[in-house]
Amino acid sequence: MKGGCFCGVVRYALLSTPYDTGWCHCRICQRTSGAPAVVFTTVPKGDLVFEQGRDSLRSIATTSFGRRQFCGECGTLLTIQVDFQADEIDITAATLDAPSGVAPGFHIFFADRVSWNEPGDALPRFDSWRPDTRGLPVS
Template sequence: MRGHCHCGAVHWDSRAEAAWSCYCHCADCRRNCAAPVTAFFGLPHEAVEWSGTEPKVYNSSEGVERLFCETCGTQMAYRTARDPVNIHLYTATLESPSQMPPRFHVFHSDHVSWLKLKDSLPRFAKSSGG
């Protein structure tokens, strides 16, 4: 699978299968992406190859790094100390986002009240780990 930013400067590529894919409703992701909800998936760090321009890194909170394109501002991924194995890539960066449907919701307790996603996916109040 492959992905890139809006302007095409930052690219990533991986042959790995996603460990998981989900919607995130947390306030940090909403604010960072300027969206009511985000979707992302996990791949092992070593399975992702970056090409083109190196993504910039923003330390958004303790133990969390957000990767983005410095030219167009597209949020590409984030790394967290809570998941040292996987990098979390935003589904919207995929060349074919429909190939990676979310399988569950995390931080659903933080969801915006006017957004009503009508699916039967599991909803976790916080992270899927508890």
């Protein structure tokens, strides 16, 4: 699978089949995307290869344990990384050339959902992280 940013400066390839695809309704996703939710999908970190535009990537720490990468030219949100899943990286699914190839299987941070955004699916909904989130620190 391949994908990239809106302006075409950044292009990437996924070397393995994405997994763990879902909707995130957290306020950070809302604010960094300008949308009520973001669909992300996951691959092992080494299986995301930037084929062009690596120098245009910018990064921002959005929490004490996570950061996001975006195109410095057009602003497209591309990746989400969290420290407790250091060997994996999330890619924003809509940046794939064929985003229909990865279907969401759940909603997280549903408690933060924008009130007028009521999904019409029957996917599992979690108010925060999913209980089976890999690597999640126990509180």
